[in-house]
Amino acid sequence: MSDLPNREAFFSNIDHSIPTAKDWMDTLPVDIRKGIACYAGNPKSLEYVGLPNPRTWSCFDEDWQLPENWQQILHEGFKERLEKFRSFKVFMDICVRCGACADKCHFFIGTGDPKNMPVLRAELLRSVYRNDFTRVGKLLGKIGGARPMSLEVLREWWYYLFQCTECRRCSVFCPYGIDTAEITIMGRELLNLIGLNIDWIATPVANCYRTGNHLGIQPHAFKDMLEFFVEDIEDITGVNCMPQFQKKGADILFITPSGDVFADPGTYTCMGYLMLFQFLKEKYGLDITWSTYASEGGNFGFFTSHEMMKRLNAKMYAEAKRLGVKWILGGECGHMWRVINQYMDTMNGPADFLEVPVNPITGTRFENARSTKMVHITEFTADLIQHNKLDLDPSRNDHLKVTFHDSCNPSRGMGLFEEPRYVIRNVCNHFYDMPRNTIRESTFCCGSGAGLNAGEDMELRMAGGLPRANAVKTVHEQHGVNTLACICAIDRAALPPLMEYWVPGVEVTGVHEMVANALNLPGQNERETDLRGEELPQLEE
Amino acid sequence: MNNKYMISFIAVFVLFFLAYLGTEALGLDVLFGVLIPYAALAVFIVGFVYKVMGWARSAVPFRIPTTCGQQENQLGFRQNTLDCPSTAGAVVLRMFLEIVTFRSLFRNTRMNFREGHKVSYNLEIFLWLFALIFHYAFLTVIVRHLRFFLEPVPKALQLLETVDSFMQIGLPVLYLSGAALLVAAVFLLLRRIFIGNVRYISLASDFFPLFLIGGIAFTGILMRYVTKVDIVSIKQLTMGLVTLHPTVPEGIGGLFYGHLFFVSILLAYFPFSKLMHLGGIFLSPTRNLPTDTRATRHVNPWNYPVETHTYEEYEDEFREKMVEAGLPVEIMPEEQPAEEAEADSPSEEKE
Numbered sequence: 001m002s003d004l005p006n007r008e009a010f011f012s013n014i015d016h017s018i019p020t021a022k023d024w025m026d027t028l029p030v031d032i033r034k035g036i037a038c039y040a041g042n043p044k045s046l047e048y049v050g051l052p053n054p055r056t057w058s059c060f061d062e063d064w065q066l067p068e069n070w071q072q073i074l075h076e077g078f079k080e081r082l083e084k085f086r087s088f089k090v091f092m093d094i095c096v097r098c099g100a101c102a103d104k105c106h107f108f109i110g111t112g113d114p115k116n117m118p119v120l121r122a123e124l125l126r127s128v129y130r131n132d133f134t135r136v137g138k139l140l141g142k143i144g145g146a147r148p149m150s151l152e153v154l155r156e157w158w159y160y161l162f163q164c165t166e167c168r169r170c171s172v173f174c175p176y177g178i179d180t181a182e183i184t185i186m187g188r189e190l191l192n193l194i195g196l197n198i199d200w201i202a203t204p205v206a207n208c209y210r211t212g213n214h215l216g217i218q219p220h221a222f223k224d225m226l227e228f229f230v231e232d233i234e235d236i237t238g239v240n241c242m243p244q245f246q247k248k249g250a251d252i253l254f255i256t257p258s259g260d261v262f263a264d265p266g267t268y269t270c271m272g273y274l275m276l277f278q279f280l281k282e283k284y285g286l287d288i289t290w291s292t293y294a295s296e297g298g299n300f301g302f303f304t305s306h307e308m309m310k311r312l313n314a315k316m317y318a319e320a321k322r323l324g325v326k327w328i329l330g331g332e333c334g335h336m337w338r339v340i341n342q343y344m345d346t347m348n349g350p351a352d353f354l355e356v357p358v359n360p361i362t363g364t365r366f367e368n369a370r371s372t373k374m375v376h377i378t379e380f381t382a383d384l385i386q387h388n389k390l391d392l393d394p395s396r397n398d399h400l401k402v403t404f405h406d407s408c409n410p411s412r413g414m415g416l417f418e419e420p421r422y423v424i425r426n427v428c429n430h431f432y433d434m435p436r437n438t439i440r441e442s443t444f445c446c447g448s449g450a451g452l453n454a455g456e457d458m459e460l461r462m463a464g465g466l467p468r469a470n471a472v473k474t475v476h477e478q479h480g481v482n483t484l485a486c487i488c489a490i491d492r493a494a495l496p497p498l499m500e501y502w503v504p505g506v507e508v509t510g511v512h513e514m515v516a517n518a519l520n521l522p523g524q525n526e527r528e529t530d531l532r533g534e535e536l537p538q539l540e541e
Numbered sequence: 542m543n544n545k546y547m548i549s550f551i552a553v554f555v556l557f558f559l560a561y562l563g564t565e566a567l568g569l570d571v572l573f574g575v576l577i578p579y580a581a582l583a584v585f586i587v588g589f590v591y592k593v594m595g596w597a598r599s600a601v602p603f604r605i606p607t608t609c610g611q612q613e614n615q616l617g618f619r620q621n622t623l624d625c626p627s628t629a630g631a632v633v634l635r636m637f638l639e640i641v642t643f644r645s646l647f648r649n650t651r652m653n654f655r656e657g658h659k660v661s662y663n664l665e666i667f668l669w670l671f672a673l674i675f676h677y678a679f680l681t682v683i684v685r686h687l688r689f690f691l692e693p694v695p696k697a698l699q700l701l702e703t704v705d706s707f708m709q710i711g712l713p714v715l716y717l718s719g720a721a722l723l724v725a726a727v728f729l730l731l732r733r734i735f736i737g738n739v740r741y742i743s744l745a746s747d748f749f750p751l752f753l754i755g756g757i758a759f760t761g762i763l764m765r766y767v768t769k770v771d772i773v774s775i776k777q778l779t780m781g782l783v784t785l786h787p788t789v790p791e792g793i794g795g796l797f798y799g800h801l802f803f804v805s806i807l808l809a810y811f812p813f814s815k816l817m818h819l820g821g822i823f824l825s826p827t828r829n830l831p832t833d834t835r836a837t838r839h840v841n842p843w844n845y846p847v848e849t850h851t852y853e854e855y856e857d858e859f860r861e862k863m864v865e866a867g868l869p870v871e872i873m874p875e876e877q878p879a880e881e882a883e884a885d886s887p888s889e890e891k892e
Contacts, residue, residue, distance in 0.1 A: 008658070011658045012658075016654070016738075017737065018737035018740070018741045019741070020737070024741060024742075050848070083598070083599055083600070084599070084600055084602060085599060085601075086596055086597075086599040086600060086601045086824060086826055087601075087605065088599075089595070089596055089599045090596050090599075090821050090826070093596070093817055093821060094815065094817055094818040094822070094825075095815065095818075097742045097743055097815070098672070098739075099668075099736070099738060099742060100645075100649050100668060102739070102742070103651065103652035103738070104650075104652075114741055117741075117742060119742050120741075120742055123742065135813075136814075143545070143745050144744075144746060145744040145745070168607055171607045172607055172609050172645065172648065173646070173649060173650075175639070175643050175645045175646040175822075176645075176821060176822050176825050176828070177607055177828035178825070179605070179607060182605070182827075210850065211855075211859075212855065218859055219859050219862060219863045219866065219868055220859075220862040220863060220866035220868070223866050223867070223868060245868050245869070246869045247869070292863075292868060293852050293855050293856075310847050311848060311849050314847070314849040315849070315850070318849070318852060319852065340835075341834055341835055342603060342604060342834045343603055345834065345835070345838045345839070346602070346603055346604070346834075346838065346839045346840065346841050346844070347844065365615065366615055367615055368612065368613045368614055368627075368833075368835055368836050369835040369836065370835075370836050371835060371836055371837055371838045372834070372835040372836075379614065382616050383615075383616055386616060386617070411608070412607050412608055412609070413605075413607075413608060414608055414612055415610060415611055415612030415613075415624075416612060417611045417612075418614075418616075418618035418619075419614070419618065438662070441610065441624065442648075466660070467660055470658075470659065470660045471660075473659075
C-alpha cells in the first residue's frame with residue numbers, strides 16, 4: 001500500500017482517453033508493470049498437482065522458459081477447446097465490437113488501459129483465432145484483424161488475462177451475452193498448458209488438493225482454529241459453541257471457504273456460523289458437521305482449468321457420501337457458489353446418495369437445489385427467519401449503518417439477490433442499498449477476484465475496486481454508512497484494504513457476523529461487546 | 542492514421558465500379574445479373590449452414606447462463622423469470638425479447654468521471670436506438686423487396702409499403718425504411734469514427750459491412766428517386782432468377798447492377814464475418830440456457846474421470862495428527878504398520 005500514491009492523485013491520474021496514434025495491435029511489446037502483475041506460480045505447487053512446466057520464473061524476466069513447442073501446444077489446446085466449448089467458439093465468431101461492454105469493466109474504469117475493455121481482452125485471443133482457425137483471417141492478415149501467435153502476443157495475453165476477475169459484468173450488457181469470464185477461463189487454461197500461472201492461484205490449488213483447503217491448514221490445526229473461536233465466543237456470550245467434525249450420520253455437512261477460518265474479518269463470520277449452529281442445535285436439535293477434509297468452499301481450480309476445478313471440487317460430494325449426511329450447506333463465498341450452482345453437479349454428480357434438501361426445522365423443501373443438494377446459507381437463514389425460528393435482537397447492530405456488496409458470482413452466476421438482503425434487514429435496523437447501477441446484476445467486483453487477491457498487485461486491486469469503493473462512498477456520504485456487508489470470503493479479504501484506501505471509516509463484515517451479533521443464544525450472558533470485542537452501544541435508558 | 546475505414550470505403554467504391562463498368566462498358570450483364578447473384582446466394586446458404594453446424598457440433602459442457610435477476614426460490618421472493626429464467630418457456634421468452642428488442646443493449650450505460658471524484662453511470666440509449674432502427678429498417682427493406690420476387694404481389698406486402706410510405710413525401714413516395722437504414726448506418730459509422738474507444742476496437746471488418754449496407758441503401762434510393770430505373774425490366778430479371786429461368790432484359794443500367802452486386806457481396810461475405818451474429822445469438826450459452834442448474838442436472842458429454850486426492854490418502858498422511866487432535870479416523874494407527882512418509886508438500890499456511 002505504501003507504494004501507492006494518495007487516493008486523490010490516483011483518481012486524478014486515471015486517463016480514459018484512447019490513443020489515436022497507434023492501432024492496438026501495434027502497441028507491443030506490452031510493458032508488464034510492477035504493481036499490476038502477479039508473481040509466477042511456485043514450481044513445487046505446480047509439481048504437486050501435476051501442472052505442466054514447473055520451474056522458477058518471473059513475468060519480468062526476458063526468458064519465460066517455455067517448452068520448445070509452446071506455440072503448437074497453444075494451437076492444439078485452442079482447437080480442442082473450440083470443440084469442447086460452444087461458448088468459446090460462438091464468442092470467438094460473433095462479436096460485432098459495438099463497444100457496449102467497453103466501460104462496464106471495473107479494470108477499465110479504474111486503470112483507463114484500453115486493453116482492459118472486455119471486447120479488446122477478447123480480441124487478444126480472437127486475433128490469434130482468426131489467424132489460426134479461419135481462412136479469411138489467414139488470407140487478410142492484420143487488416144482482417146488476425147495476427148499470428150508470438151512471444152510478444154503471449155506476454156500480452158498473460159498480462160491482461162490476469163487483469164480480469166471473471167466477474168461477468170460485461171456479459172450482462174452484451175447483446176449476445178458474450179462472457180469475458182469464459183474467454184479468460186479458456187485463456188488461462190491455455191496458459192496453464194505451458195506453465196504460465198500465478199502463485200496466488202497455483203499454491204492455494206496445491207494446498208487445497210493436499211490439505212483440503214487453500215491455506216494449507218492441516219486437520220489438527222483447522223480444529224484448533226475453530227476451537228480458538230469457540231473460546232472467544234464463550235468469553236463474549238458465555239455459551240460454548242463447540243462444532244462437530246467429520247461426524248458420520250449427521251444431517252448436514254457444512255462447507256465454507258477456509259479464508260474465514262484464517263483471517264479477520266472473515267473469522268467473525270465464521271464465529272457467526274458457529275453461533276447459529278449452536279442455537280439451532282440447542283433449540284431444535286440440528287445435527288450439523290464440519291469436515292477438515294472438505295474444509296474449503298472456494299475453488300481456485302476454477303481459475304486454473306476446468307479439470308483442476310473438478311479435481312478440487314470432488315471432495316465435497318465424496319465427503320458427504322463418506323459421512324452419510326442428507327445434504328450440504330454452503331457458507332458465504334462468491335466463486336464457490338458459481339462452481340456449486342453451475343458446475344458441481346455436472347462435474348461430480350449425480351449426487352443420488354443425498355436427499356433433496358429439506359430444512360428440518362421449518363420443513364421447507366429447497367426444490368431449487370433438488371439435484372445438486374446444496375443450499376446457500378443465506379437461503380437457509382432467510383428461511384429460518386421467515387418461520388420465526390431465530391431469536392433476534394437487531395438493536396445490537398444499531399451502531400451499524402449497512403450497505404450490501406453483491407458478490408459477482410452469486411449475482412451473475414446464480415441470481416441470489418433477495419436472500420442476503422432479507423437476512424440483513426432482519427438483523428440490523430439501518431440498511432441502505434448503493435446506487436442501482438452498481439448493485440445486483442450490475443454489481444461491481446471487489447477488484448481482487450479470480451485469484452488476483454495478492455499483495456504484489458495492489459495498484460491493480462485498488463484500480464479494479466475503484467467503482468465498488470466509489471459507490472460505497474456515495475452511501476457513506478449520503479447516509480453515513482459505516483459497514484459494508486458481503487457474502488464472500490475473498491471480499492472479506494479484499495474489501496478492507498480497498499475501503500481503507502478509498503473510503504476510510506467503512507468496515508467490512510460478513511452477513512452471518514451480523515446475524516450472530518443479533519442472535520440471542522439460549523443461556524447467554526448479557527452481551528457487552530460484539531464479536532470483534534467492541535463495546536455495544538449503550539441502550540438508552 | 543486509421544486506415545481501416547479508408548480501406549473499407551475504397552473497397553466498396555471499387556466494387557461498385559466493377560459492376561458498373563462491367564455492365565455498362567463490357568456488357569457483362571449475365572455475369573453480374575445472373576451468375577454472381579446465384580453464386581453469392583449459394584455461398585450464403587452453404588456458408589451459413591456450415592457455420593451454424595460448426596457451432597452446434599461443439600459441446601455445451603456446462604450450463605452457464607448469465608443471471609440478471611432474482612433466482613427461483615422457495616422463500617417467496619419474487620423470481621425474475623425473464624432475467625433468471627428457470628423454465629424452457631421463460632428461456633424462450635428471454636431469447637425472443639433479446640432478439641426482437643435487444644434488451645441487453647437497452648441496459649447500456651455510459652460511465653463518467655465527475656467532479657469530486659465521483660463515478661457516474663447514466664443511461665445511454667442511442668446505441669440501442671440506432672441499432673434497433675438499423676435492423677428493423679433493414680428487415681423492412683428486405684421484406685419490401687419481395688415484391689420483385691413474387692407475382693402477384695401479396696396484399697400484405699402492399700400494406701407494408703403503404704405503412705412504410707405513410708408520410709407521403711415526394712413522388713414516388715419516400716419509403717421511411719430506406720431512409721432510416723441509411724441514417725442508422727451513417728450513425729453507426731460516425732460512432733465508430735468519432736468515439737475514441739469504439740474507433741480503437743474497430744476493425745476494417747466492422748467498417749466494411751457498414752459501407753456496403755450504406756452503399757446498398759444509397760444506390761437503392763438513387764434508383765428510385767433520382768435516376769428512375771426501368772422497374773418492369775428489373776422485375777423481369779428478378780422473376781427470371783427466382784423461377785430459375787434467368788433472362789437479362791436490355792437497358793437496366795449499371796446503377797442497378799452495382800446495387801445487385803453489393804447485395805451479392807453482402808450475401809457471400811455474410812457467413813465469414815461478424816454478421817453471423819444473426820445465427821450466433823440463438824446459440825449463445827449465456828442466454829439460451831435455463832438457470833435451473835441446481836434443480837436439474839446438466840450432462841457434460843465429454844465429462845471424464847480426473848485424479849483426486851481421496852479421503853483415504855488424506856487420512857493416511859495426517860492420521861497421527863488427527864488422532865492426537867481428537868478427530869475421528871477410519872483406521873486407528875495401531876491397525877496399520879507405522880509409516881511416517883511425509884509427502885512432498887507445497888508450502889504451508891500461505892498468507
